[in-house]
Every structure is written in structure tokens, then in C-alpha cells.
Amino acid sequence: xxxxxxxxxxxxxxxxxxxxxxxxxxxxxxxxxxxxxxxxxxxxxxxxxxxxxxxxxxxxxxxxxxxxxxxxxxxxxxxxxxxxxxxxxxxxxxxxxxxxxxxxxxxxxxxxxxxxxxxxxxxxxxxxxxxxxxxxxxxxxxxxxxxxxxxxxxxxxxxxxxxxxxxxxxxxxxxxxxxxxxxxxxxxxxxxxxxxxxxxxxxxxxxxxxxxxxxxxxxxxxxxxxxxxxxxxxxxxxxxxxxxxxxxxxxxxxxxxxxxxxxxxxxxxxxxxxxxxxxxxxxxxxxxxxxxxxxxxxxxxxxxxxxxxxxxxx
Amino acid sequence: xxxxxxxxxxxxxxxxxxxxxxxxxxxxxxxxxxxxxxxxxxxxxxxxxxxxxxxxxxxxxxxxxxxxxxxxxxxxxxxxxxxxxxxxxxxxxxxxxxxxxxxxxxxxxxxxxxxxxxxxxxxxxxxxxxxxxxxxxxxxxxxxxxxxxxxxxxxxxxxxxxxxxxxxxxxxxxxxxxxxxxxxxxxxxxxxxxxxxxxxxxxxxxxxxxxxxxxxxxxxxxxxxxxxxxxxxxxxxxxxxxxxxxxxxxxxxxxxxxxxxxxxxxxxxxxxxxxxxxxxxxxxxxxxxxxxxxxxxxxxxxxxxxxxxxxxxxxxx
Numbered sequence: 001x002x003x004x005x006x007x008x009x010x011x012x013x014x015x016x017x018x019x020x021x022x023x024x025x026x027x028x029x030x031x032x033x034x035x036x037x038x039x040x041x042x043x044x045x046x047x048x049x050x051x052x053x054x055x056x057x058x059x060x061x062x063x064x065x066x067x068x069x070x071x072x073x074x075x076x077x078x079x080x081x082x083x084x085x086x087x088x089x090x091x092x093x094x095x096x097x098x099x100x101x102x103x104x105x106x107x108x109x110x111x112x113x114x115x116x117x118x119x120x121x122x123x124x125x126x127x128x129x130x131x132x133x134x135x136x137x138x139x140x141x142x143x144x145x146x147x148x149x150x151x152x153x154x155x156x157x158x159x160x161x162x163x164x165x166x167x168x169x170x171x172x173x174x175x176x177x178x179x180x181x182x183x184x185x186x187x188x189x190x191x192x193x194x195x196x197x198x199x200x201x202x203x204x205x206x207x208x209x210x211x212x213x214x215x216x217x218x219x220x221x222x223x224x225x226x227x228x229x230x231x232x233x234x235x236x237x238x239x240x241x242x243x244x245x246x247x248x249x250x251x252x253x254x255x256x257x258x259x260x261x262x263x264x265x266x267x268x269x270x271x272x273x274x275x276x277x278x279x280x281x282x283x284x285x286x287x288x289x290x291x292x293x294x295x296x297x298x299x300x301x302x303x304x305x306x307x308x309x310x311x312x313x314x
Numbered sequence: 315x316x317x318x319x320x321x322x323x324x325x326x327x328x329x330x331x332x333x334x335x336x337x338x339x340x341x342x343x344x345x346x347x348x349x350x351x352x353x354x355x356x357x358x359x360x361x362x363x364x365x366x367x368x369x370x371x372x373x374x375x376x377x378x379x380x381x382x383x384x385x386x387x388x389x390x391x392x393x394x395x396x397x398x399x400x401x402x403x404x405x406x407x408x409x410x411x412x413x414x415x416x417x418x419x420x421x422x423x424x425x426x427x428x429x430x431x432x433x434x435x436x437x438x439x440x441x442x443x444x445x446x447x448x449x450x451x452x453x454x455x456x457x458x459x460x461x462x463x464x465x466x467x468x469x470x471x472x473x474x475x476x477x478x479x480x481x482x483x484x485x486x487x488x489x490x491x492x493x494x495x496x497x498x499x500x501x502x503x504x505x506x507x508x509x510x511x512x513x514x515x516x517x518x519x520x521x522x523x524x525x526x527x528x529x530x531x532x533x534x535x536x537x538x539x540x541x542x543x544x545x546x547x548x549x550x551x552x553x554x555x556x557x558x559x560x561x562x563x564x565x566x567x568x569x570x571x572x573x574x575x576x577x578x579x580x581x582x583x584x585x586x587x588x589x590x591x592x593x594x595x596x597x598x599x600x601x602x603x604x605x606x607x608x609x610x611x612x613x614x615x616x617x618x619x620x621x622x623x624x625x626x627x628x629x630x631x
Contacts, residue, residue, distance in 0.1 A: 010390070010423045017420035021409070028408040099404030103465060106368045107421040108394040308388065312370040313331070 014109035018117025019124070021104075022091065026125040032086045036129060039075060039083075043133060046071065047140040063146035068138050069254055072157040075133065077219055077247035080161065081193045084168030087125055089186040091118045092307055093176035102312055111308045119300070122169055123162070130161050153254050160250025163292050167217050167246045168193070170299035177306035193218060196245075211266075211277075213245065214287060217295050220245020223264035223279070225255075244284050246292040252285045318346050318382055321473045321504045322367060327376035329362050329528075336362040338528035339376070344506050344521070349499045351515035351522035351536070352508040353619065359528035360508040361401055364477050367506075368398045381473055394422065397471035401478040401508075403462035407451030411442060411461055414450060415468060422469040436464040441490065455482040463494065474498060476507045480514055492518050512616045522615070524622055531622045539618055541588075548611040549582040549594060554604040556580070563601040564594065578606075 026032055054061040075083070092115075095101035104114065134154050142148050171192060176185035196218035213221040225240045242252065242264050255262060262281040268274040322344035329337040337359045344350045354360050365371040367380055369389055378385040383392040405414055412433060419429040437443045440460040445453070453461065459482050466474055479495070480488040495518045499505050509515050515522055516536065523533035532539055553560060556578045564582060565573050569590055571583040584590065591608055598605055 010394070010421075013423050014390075014421045017417045020420075021406070021417045024413065025406060025408045095406075098406065099400075100406045102370065102400045103398075103403055103405060103418075103462070105370060105388075106393055106396070106398045106400075107418055108390040108423070109421045110390045111388050113390075311372065312365060 010108060011110070011113055014107075014113050015117050015120075018109060018114055019121045022118045022121030023124060025090075026087060026121060029086065029090070032125075035082050035086045039079065039129075039133060040136070042075075042079075043137055043140070047137070047144055051144060061144070065145070065147060065149045067145040068141035068148045069150045069153055069157075071137055071141065072134070072154075072161065072250055072254070075161070077164075077197060077245075078193075080165040080247055081168050081190070083126060083129065084165050084172055085186050085189055087122045088169045088172040089176065089182045089189075091122065091176065092173060092303065093180050093182045093185050096180040096310070096312075096314075097182060099314065105312065112304065115304050115307050119169075119173070123166070126162060126165055126169075127158075130158055134158055150254075150258065153257050156253040156257060157250045160253045163249050163289065163296075164247045167292050167295045167299075170296045170303065171217070173303035174299040174306070177303040177310070180310070197247075214284075215291055216245065217247075217291075218245045219243045219247050220288065221266060223266040225259075225262050225281075226265045226278070242281070242284070244279075244288060246288055246295065249285070249288050249292060252281065252288065256281050256285050320344060320379075321346050321381055322350075322506060323379045324363075324367075325377045327363065327366065327378060328374050329359075329366060329371060330374050336528050337366070337373075340525070340528070340530055342523060342530065342533065344504065346504055347499075347502055348521045349495060349505045349507065349519045351519035352506060352525065353510070353512065353515050353522050353615075354508075354525040355510055355623065358510075358525045360510075360525060361477055362528075363525070364398075364475055364506075364508055367475060368396065369393065394469070395472045397466035397469060397474040399462040399466040399474075399476050399479060402455070402482055403458055403465075405450045405453075405458060405461065407449065410447050410449055411437070411453070412446040414461070415465060418465055419468055424469070432468065436467060439467070439494065440464045456484060456487055459483055459487070463491065467498070471503065473504045473506065476505065478508055478510070480509070480511060488514070512619055516615045524619060526623050536615065540615060547584050547586075549580075549584065549591065550607075550609045550611060551580045551582065551594065551598065552606040552608075553578055553580065553598060554606055557602060560598055560601040560603040563597045567593065567597060569593075 051061055090097075095104065105111065134157060138148065138151060138154060168189060172185050172189045175188040176182065179185060179188070196216045200213050200216060201219065211221065213219075221244045223242050223244065225238060225242055240255075242248070242255070244264075260282065264279050264281060264284060266276045266279070268276050320343045322342060324340055324342040327337055327340040327342070328335065340359075340363060342363070352360050352363070362371065366373050366378060367385060369385060369387060369392070372387060380392055381395050383389065385392050409417070415433050415436065416429055419432065424432065433446070434443075437446050440463050442457060442460050442464065445457065450458070450461070459479070463476075463479065466476065476495070479491050483491060492514065495505055495507065499518075505518075507515070507519065519536055521534065522536050522539060524531045524539070532542070534542065556575060561573055561575055561580065564570060564580060567590075569584055569586045569588070571585045573583075574581040582594065589610075591610070595605060595608065
């Protein structure tokens with residue numbers, strides 16, 4: 001094969017090579033392995049804590065056929081953030097910091113392919129991690145709490161968890177590409193999460209339920225499941241707290257699949273009974289997915305543009 | 315197939331970092347199948363120029379053609395035929411040497427079979443045989459430098475750009491790098507080599523460009539540079555027994571400016587920079603002298619370099 005012939009399908013070879021390069025980096029990162037261990041420890045604790053407590057209290061452990069579908073992958077908003085940070089914080093900025101960007105960008109591979117390869121490798125890393133975590137929870141939950149209902153909905157949990165995590169990954173990548181500093185990428189994203197989840201959360205409790213929270217990355221506004229349509233859910237579902245943010249997509253997808261006519265009541269302050277407005281779960285879900293996709297696209301574009309324009313001075 | 319005259323050609327190439335002009339209207343021409351040295355003190359603009367040539371930096375002004383392709387910006391097709399080693403190259407620590415070259419090889423569009431044939435050969439050439447499976451985090455600076463050369467040769471390039479290839483190497487490694495450059499050049503590859511080591515350039519290069527403060531002071535064949543800028547040279551001749559007739563004969567030569575004598579050594583100052591050793595030798599022998607040794611002084615690249623840089627700084631003052 002001549003060099004000219006190889007050019008024709010070079011981008012595909014380059015993309016595969018770049019994905020392998022990044023994937024090997026992801027799975028060999030100490031911090032990623034550390035977070036993976038922590039996630040499995042937490043999942044194990046969440047599985048076994050009721051068992052331990054029932055033994056201590058000397059009360060029999062009750063079967064719970066909805067345990068797995070309600071717990072999902074065992075990771076919530078903070079878990080998504082942590083996985084996003086450890087997967088992506090070095091992805092672009094780490095190459096600049098170590099200097100390994102120089103030999104990489106002098107190979108016949110465009111910066112766009114480098115970027116796409118890195119994002120795709122991040123996606124594969126998280127996909128495998130979440131699949132393993134979900135299977136672990138499903139098997140563990142079935143052994144401990146008996147036969148489980150609705151396990152066929154677990155792919156929705158996987159899809160929702162990936163979308164939620166990619167919101168944070170896009171933010172990490174954008175901050176990393178703009179600052180060329182892994183520390184700024186990690187701390188900046190953590191600060192954004194803190195602001196989005198904690199500060200706005202407090203504000204929503206002491207002030208009014210703010211509709212604007214539904215458009216901020218993170219947990220969003222909180223309402224309570226109320227009206228029931230044609231399907232009659234279990235009593236536990238009525239009054240269940242429901243979040244509208246990008247971190248709640250997985251749970252909302254499963255709830256929507258189970259109870260598509262659900263409505264959610266939003267009150268003036270979490271401790272008030274004064275009803276502000278009502279939204280359908282369908283609308284909440286569509287909005288949160290749209291908001292997540294907008295965040296993912298905008299921050300990814302910022303990251304890609306900054307990376308393409310970056311000059312390698314050092 | 316059309317044979318290129320110049321593999322690198324820049325016109326009016328300029329790069330500024332805020333107020334600092336790192337490269338100033340540089341016109342650079344590197345002929346095909348030459349070993350072209352890019353010589354200059356630290357901070358002269360060598361690395362900035364090279365980074366523009368390989369697409370890591372964008373020029374503020376000017377044009378760049380590498381291998382007859384526009385090379386400004388992100389041009390993967392141009393880099394397909396190019397080998398490049400950065401100054402003190404850094405590689406991702408999580409990969410092994412083999413994995414790195416295998417991944418880079420795939421980026422060059424090499425098949426698995428091509429990579430499996432090429433990689434062991436390269437590890438052998440650069441002296442890293444047996445260390446292929448080690449993580450790059452365990453490689454010393456010198457080993458990373460060798461790997462840098464291996465990855466620059468990976469795609470059998472038409473042009474290799476080496477930025478300070480001897481930096482960080484021990485004396486044996488430096489000699490090996492020079493031999494490697496000579497070997498690569500013999501195979502018809504054009505080598506563009508930046509260095510601040512004058513002897514390195516003198517030993518391996520056929521052509522050179524001298525750059526200082528972002529400005530090219532001269533660019534030519536190495537021998538022409540020496541001739542053009544070295545000026546009159548001195549010849550030190552040791553004879554077995556110095557006689558007056560020898561001194562008079564030498565003084566009578568038309569290209570001799572003056573002659574000094576001490577012990578059995580004649581110091582002859584020339585009016586020319588041409589090589590006149592045979593004429594001097596003939597005259598001394600005819601006058602009955604026996605030459606023990608003969609040494610030319612003041613025609614090294616180092617002298618030219620120092621002279622050019624001092625002239626440049628003098629002009630500025």
C-alpha cells in the first residue's frame with residue numbers, strides 16, 4: 001500500500017489508534033482505579049447494610065422486589081461528577097502539562113480526530129464501568145432481596161447515567177482545554193457542581209421553588225409525584241420526591257417507563273404546602289434530556305474549539 | 315516523479331509572543347537530500363521556527379511550504395511524510411515503548427504486519443532492544459530521547475526534523491545520534507537538525523542556517539559559510555629546522571600578509587580564506603625545510619558563528 005493510498009482511510013485508523021491510546025490511559029489511571037474501588041465498596045455497603053442492620057436489630061430482612069430498579073447503578077449525582085472528573089480531567093490538559101501533546105499532534109492525525117478519540121474512549125470507559133456496576137447491583141440485589149421486578153428497564157438506567165455523566169465530562173473537557181490545567185479542570189467542575197447542587201438547593205429551600213433550577217446542570221428543582229394516570233403505582237410512589245435536573249435522568253426514565261402519566265407537584269419552598277405549579281413527568285424528562293444535550297454540545301464545542309486553536313508553546 | 319528542490323521553504327515567516335519577536339521575517343530554504351543544520355544560541359528562535367514548520371504554532375505572518383504542501387496550521391496530510399523529534403521529547407507514561415510506536419504507526423496508516431516488521435528494527439537501531447515492554451514512566455531521559463528518534467523514523471519519512479537531538483544524551487549517545495543521522499541521510503532522507511552545538515553541525519551537516527534573535531544571519535553550504543565569513547586565516551607550520559631562507563620564501567608569497575617565527579613554528583597570516591596549504595608546503599620544501607605539522611586557524615564554524623553573532627549585536631548597539 002502506498003502512502004497516498006493510506007491517506008484515504010487514515011482518519012479511521014487514526015481514530016481507532018487515538019481511542020486505544022486514551023482507553024489505555026483511562027484504565028491505567030490510579031485515580032480512576034481508586035474511584036472504581038470506592039464505587040464498588042459503596043455499592044457493596046448499600047447492598048449489605050440492611051442485612052447487617054437486620055441482624056443487629058434481630059429483625060428478619062424483608063424481600064424487596066423493587067430494590068434494584070430503585071437503586072440503579074448505585075451511584076447518584078456526586079458519583080457522576082466523580083467519574084466525570086477522573087475520566088476526563090487529564091484528557092486534554094494532562095497532555096499539555098506532560099508535554100506528550102507535542103509528539104501526538106505531529107502525527108498525521110487532525111486535532112478534531114484526537115478530540116473525538118478522547119471523547120469516545122471516555123464514553124467506552126464509562127459504559128463498561130456502569131454496565132459492570134449495574135450487573136453487580138442486579139445480581140447482588142437478587143441474591144439478597146429476592147426476585148427483582150422490571151430488570152428489563154436497567155438499560156434505561158445505564159443510558160440516563162451516561163447522559164448525566166457526560167454533562168460533567170463536557171464541562172471538565174471545556175475547562176481543561178481552556179486552562180490547559182488538570183487542577184483547574186477538576187476544581188472548576190467541582191465548584192460548578194457545588195454551586196449547582198448545594199447553593200441553589202439551599203436557595204430553593206429558603207426561598208421559592210425556582211423553576212430556573214431545572215435548567216442548571218445537576219439535581220435541579222425538587223417536586224413530589226402526585227397524580228396518577230391509567231397505571232396505579234405502589235403506594236410508596238405517591239409523594240416520592242422527584243428531581244428535574246440533569247443528574248436525575250436515569251431515575252426519571254425508569255419512573256416514566258413504569259408510570260408514564262405521573263404528574264409532579266412543586267411547592268413554594270420544600271416545607272410549604274402552597275402549590276406553585278404542576279408538571280408532567282414526560283415534560284420534566286424531555287426538558288432534562290434536552291438541557292443535558294445542550295450542555296453536552298455547548299461545552300464539547302467549546303472544548304473542541306479551544307483545543308483546535310491551542311498553540312503548543314512549551 | 316517530480317523531484318523537489320526544496321523540502322522546506324518559508325517566506326517572511328514571523329512569530330511574536332506579545333512584544334517579543336521570536337522569529338523575524340525568516341526566509342528559509344532546505345534543499346532535498348541534504349543534512350541542514352539550524353544553528354543558533356539558546357533563545358534564537360530555532361524551536362519556535364520548527365514548531366511552526368510542524369504545525370504546533372501558527373505564524374503571525376509569512377508562508378510555510380513543507381514537502382511542497384502548505385504547512386500553516388493543522389495539516390495531517392503533510393505530516394504523513396514527515397518525521398519529527400521535539401527537544402527533550404515527552405511521551406505518555408502509561409504506555410509501553412512498544413504500545414506507543416504501535417499506536418503512532420497505526421496513525422501513519424501502517425498495517426499490523428508493517429508495524430510488526432518495523433518496530434523491532436527501530437528498537438534495535440536506537441539501542442532500546444529489550445526495553446520495548448517497559449512503561450515509558452520508567453524510561454530515563456536518554457531512553458526517551460532515543461525513543462523520540464525511533465518515532466521520528468517510524469514512517470520512513472522523506473524529511474526528518476530533529477530539534478536538539480543530542481540534548482540529554484551522554485557522550486556515547488551523542489556519537490550514536492550523529493552516526494544515525496549520517497546513516498539516515500545516506501538513505502536519501504533530508505534531515506533538518508537544530509542545534510546549539512557547533513561541532514555537531516560541523517560533523518554531520520552539509521548545509522547550515524545561522525539564526526540569532528529570530529533573524530537568519532546566513533544560510534548556505536557549510537564550506538561556503540566558512541569561506542564567506544571566516545576572513546583571512548592563519549596557518550601554523552612546524553618545521554624540523556627553521557632557516558631564514560624558509561621565512562623569506564614564505565613572505566614572498568602573494569597571499570601572505572605577514573609571518574612570525576618562534577622556535578621552529580611559523581605563524582603565517584593570510585590575505586585570503588582560500589585553502590593555500592599546498593603552495594605553502596611547496597615553497598617550504600623548496601627552501602630546504604621539512605614540515606612536521608601544519609594547522610589552519612580561524613576557519614571553524616565556531617569562529618564564523620561568534621563573528622556573525624557579535625556583528626549582529628554590534629550593529630544593534
